[in-house]
Amino acid sequence: MALDRAYIFAAFAWLVAASVFGTYIGIIGLTVQSNAHAHAGLLGFVISALFGLFHHNWPKMGKSRLAVAQFVTYQVGAILLVVGKYQVDATGDSAIVAPGSVIVIVGTLLMALIFARHSAE
Numbered sequence: 001m002a003l004d005r006a007y008i009f010a011a012f013a014w015l016v017a018a019s020v021f022g023t024y025i026g027i028i029g030l031t032v033q034s035n036a037h038a039h040a041g042l043l044g045f046v047i048s049a050l051f052g053l054f055h056h057n058w059p060k061m062g063k064s065r066l067a068v069a070q071f072v073t074y075q076v077g078a079i080l081l082v083v084g085k086y087q088v089d090a091t092g093d094s095a096i097v098a099p100g101s102v103i104v105i106v107g108t109l110l111m112a113l114i115f116a117r118h119s120a121e
């Protein structure tokens with residue numbers, strides 16, 4: 001599957017998950033977890049949708065040897081970051097959020113590199 005569509009499908013999955021999670025924390029009053037919910041919506045849905053639109057607008061980016069690795073890195077990092085934020089706000093333990101944050105940064109830097117190398121072709 002082309003990476004623009006893969007990213008947009010991932011964005012929809014994040015939107016559904018973030019919305020279900022937001023509804024859940026709203027109903028049971030678990031607003032201590034609103035930070036994890038917000039990151040699912042913003043890092044998950046919004047950034048995935050933007051990365052998909054970048055790929056669509058600059059199709060040569062998808063030809064990069066790093067493109068699939070960047071997609072996997074970013075998505076795994078975002079999942080770990082959101083799960084880790086839940087954990088840190090539930091227990092104070094930052095064992096998952098710390099690596100998740102670093103992986104998200106690596107995925108973001110890879111996207112910037114792919115854009116820099118291939119958007120002008």
Ligand code: HEM
Binds near residue numbers: 019024025
């Ligand atoms: C059906 C969809 C959604 C529901 C039911 C929902 C529900 C909620 C609830 C209950 C809160 C906590 C409010 C409080 O602390 O009193 C919240 C906060 C928040 N939500 Fe959502 N939400 C939804 C979708 C989204 C989406 C798609 C995004 C982002 C793209 C988003 C971003 C945020 C942000 C930034 C906050 C504030 C977080 C904070 O103050 O720490 N929400 N939402």
